[in-house]
Amino acid sequence: MKVPKYYLVKREIQRLIADLPVGAxxxxxxELAELLETSRTTVRQAISELVxxxxxxxxxxxxxxxxxxxxxxxxxxxxxxxxxxxxxxxxGSKVLEIDVVEADxxxxxxxxxxxxxxxxxxxxxxxxxxxxxxxEVAHIPGPLPDLAEEMAARGSLxxxxxxxxxxDLDAVEDIVETTLAxxxxxxxxxxxxxxxxxxxxxxxWDADGRPVEWTRSLFRGDRFRFVARxxxxxxxxxxxxxxxxx
Amino acid sequence: MKVPKYYLVKREIQRLIADLPVGAxxxxxxELAELLETSRTTVRQAISELVxxxxxxxxxxxxxxxxxxxxxxxxxxxxxxxxxxxxxxxxGSKVLEIDVVEADxxxxxxxxxxxxxxxxxxxxxxxxxxxxxxxEVAHIPGPLPDLAEEMAARGSLxxxxxxxxxxDLDAVEDIVETTLAxxxxxxxxxxxxxxxxxxxxxxxWDADGRPVEWTRSLFRGDRFRFVARxxxxxxxxxxxxxxxxx
DNA sequence: ATTGCAGATTGGCATAGACCAATTCGTGCC
DNA sequence: GGCACGAATTGGTCTATGCCAATCTGCAAT
Numbered sequence: 089m090k091v092p093k094y095y096l097v098k099r100e101i102q103r104l105i106a107d108l109p110v111g112a113x114x115x116x117x118x119e120l121a122e123l124l125e126t127s128r129t130t131v132r133q134a135i136s137e138l139v140x141x142x143x144x145x146x147x148x149x150x151x152x153x154x155x156x157x158x159x160x161x162x163x164x165x166x167x168x169x170x171x172x173x174x175x176x177x178x179x180g181s182k183v184l185e186i187d188v189v190e191a192d193x194x195x196x197x198x199x200x201x202x203x204x205x206x207x208x209x210x211x212x213x214x215x216x217x218x219x220x221x222x223x224e225v226a227h228i229p230g231p232l233p234d235l236a237e238e239m240a241a242r243g244s245l246x247x248x249x250x251x252x253x254x255x256d257l258d259a260v261e262d263i264v265e266t267t268l269a270x271x272x273x274x275x276x277x278x279x280x281x282x283x284x285x286x287x288x289x290x291x292x293w294d295a296d297g298r299p300v301e302w303t304r305s306l307f308r309g310d311r312f313r314f315v316a317r318x319x320x321x322x323x324x325x326x327x328x329x330x331x332x333x334x
Numbered sequence: 335m336k337v338p339k340y341y342l343v344k345r346e347i348q349r350l351i352a353d354l355p356v357g358a359x360x361x362x363x364x365e366l367a368e369l370l371e372t373s374r375t376t377v378r379q380a381i382s383e384l385v386x387x388x389x390x391x392x393x394x395x396x397x398x399x400x401x402x403x404x405x406x407x408x409x410x411x412x413x414x415x416x417x418x419x420x421x422x423x424x425x426g427s428k429v430l431e432i433d434v435v436e437a438d439x440x441x442x443x444x445x446x447x448x449x450x451x452x453x454x455x456x457x458x459x460x461x462x463x464x465x466x467x468x469x470e471v472a473h474i475p476g477p478l479p480d481l482a483e484e485m486a487a488r489g490s491l492x493x494x495x496x497x498x499x500x501x502d503l504d505a506v507e508d509i510v511e512t513t514l515a516x517x518x519x520x521x522x523x524x525x526x527x528x529x530x531x532x533x534x535x536x537x538x539w540d541a542d543g544r545p546v547e548w549t550r551s552l553f554r555g556d557r558f559r560f561v562a563r564x565x566x567x568x569x570x571x572x573x574x575x576x577x578x579x580x
Numbered sequence: 581a582t583t584g585c586a587g588a589t590t591g592g593c594a595t596a597g598a599c600c601a602a603t604t605c606g607t608g609c610c
Numbered sequence: 611g612g613c614a615c616g617a618a619t620t621g622g623t624c625t626a627t628g629c630c631a632a633t634c635t636g637c638a639a640t
Binding site: 091092095137140141259260261262263264265266267268270271281282284285286309310312313314315316317 | 336530
C-alpha cells in the first residue's frame with residue numbers, strides 16, 4: 089500500500105513527541121522541514137492531522153505544542169453540568185443570547201409546531217476550566233415568561249424548566265455526527281477552522297410525548313467523548329433486575 | 335472576522351453544487367481555479383472540506399462529484415443489522431477474520447480479565463449497498479467452541495452468542511469520539527486517508543454484570559449518524575409509563 | 581521597576597509549478 | 611462489434627517561495 093510522505097512525516101513527529109510532556113514545544117515548522125528533509129508544506133499537512141487528533145496545538149507567532157489528551161466524557165441523559173461534575177470537572181456556561189425566534193421548517197418539524205410559531209432560543213457557550221468546549225443552541229416552545237431572569241437565577245436550563253415552568257423531561261434522543269468548524273464557530277470555540285466537531289442534535293419529550301426541547305450542540309472533536317449507556321429491555325423475559333453495571 | 339480565501343471558495347462551490355443532483359460532476363480543479371481566480375491548491379483545500387463533510391466525492395483520474403447525503407442511523411442498543419434493516423437499508427457484513435488473541439492490558443481491563451487471557455476476536459467489515467461503511471473488531475472472552483462455524487450459520491454475532499452460547503446482553507455502553515482514517519483503515523473502507531471517522535467503543539454486560547463483549551468500530555464520519563434514545567428513569571416519581579416517543 | 585515600541589520569530593495563507601497515479605477515451609487492430 | 615493499447619485527462623502529492631498576522635523579545639524611555 090502506498091503511504092504518502094506526509095504520513096511518514098506524521099509518524100516521525102509522533103515519535104518525536106512521544107516522550108514529551110504536555111505543553112512542550114516542537115521545533116518550528118521550518119526546522120522540521122529541514123530536519124526531515126521535506127518541504128514546510130508537507131510538515132504542515134502532517135502537523136494538521138495531529139492537531140485534528142488533539143495531540144498538538146498550534147499558536148501563530150508562538151509555536152506548536154503538545155496538547156492535553158482527550159479526556160472528557162458526556163452521558164446523554166443528564167444535563168451538561170451534572171455530566172461533567174460527576175466526572176470531576178469544573179464546567180461553566182456563558183449565556184450568549186436569549187431571544188424568541190419564529191420556527192422555520194426544520195425546527196417546527198422537530199418540535200411539532202407550525203412554521204412561524206414563536207420559540208425561545210438560548211445560545212450558550214459551554215466551558216471547562218475556562219476553556220470553551222461546546223456551543224449549544226437550545227429551542228424551547230411555549231410561553232416561558234421571564235425566561236432570561238429565571239435562568240440567570242438558576243444557571244441550569246433544565247433546572248429552570250423544571251422549577252420555574254414545571255417542564256419535566258421524560259425521554260431524550262441524541263443524534264451524533266461529525267462536521268467541520270466554520271470560521272464563526274471556530275472563533276467562538278477558540279479553535280482552528282476545519283477542525284472536526286461532534287454535532288449533537290438533542291430532542292427531549294415530556295411524559296405526554298410532546299417535544300419540549302430541540303438543541304443543536306457543537307463539541308470540540310478533540311476534547312470530547314460521547315457516552316451512551318443503556319439497559320436492554322428484555323422484551324421476552326421481563327425478569328432482569330440485576331445490579332447496575334460496575 | 336478574517337475569513338480565509340479557501341473558505342470563500344468553499345462557499346462558492348457549495349453554491350455551484352446546490353442545485354446539482356447526486357452524481358453530477360464538478361468542473362475540474364484546474365478549471366475551478368481559473369474560474370474563481372485562485373490557485374489549484376486553494377481550490378483543493380476548499381474541496382477537501384466538502385469531501386470531509388460528505389458533500390463531494392473525488393476519484394483520481396475521473397473527477398469530483400456530488401455525493402449522497404448523510405442518511406444512515408444507528409441506535410446503540412440493538413445489533414447493526416437490526417438497526418439498519420429497521421431504517422429500510424440493506425446492510426451486509428463480511429467477516430475478515432476470526433481468531434483467538436491474548437488480551438493486552440487495555441482489553442483485559444475492559445473485559446475484567448488478566449492480561450494474557452485468551453479472547454476471541456471477530457473482525458468484520460460492515461457494508462451498506464455493497465459499500466463499506468464500518469470496520470468492526472469484536473472481542474469476546476470465554477470458551478466459544480466452533481465460533482466461526484456457528485457464526486457462518488447465523489450471520490449475526492449477537493444471535494450467535496444468544497443461540498449457540500446462551501450469552502444474553504443486559505446492558506451496553508457506547509463511547510463515541512472522532513478520529514482520522516489511517517492508510518490501512520482508509521484502504522479497507524475505500525475512503526481517503528485523513529477523513530474523520532466516528533470511533534465507537536462498545537462494552538456489553540450480561541445480567542450478572544460481567545462484561546461479555548468489547549468492540550472497537552470505525553464508522554465513516556460522512557455517512558453515519560449515531561442515535562442514542564433514552565427514557566429518563568424518574569428516580570423521584572417512579573410513575574411514568576407513557577407511550578414511547580412518536 | 582514598568583511601560584511602550586520596534587524588530588525578529590513563528591505559524592497562516594496563498595501562489596505557481598512539477599511530477600505521479602488512476603481513469604477515461606479514442607484509435608486502430610482483430 | 612469487441613478488444614488492446616497508448617495518449618489525454620484528472621485528481622494526488624510534493625516542492626519552493628512570498629507575504630501576512632500574531633506573538634515574543636529586548637531595548638529604550640519614563
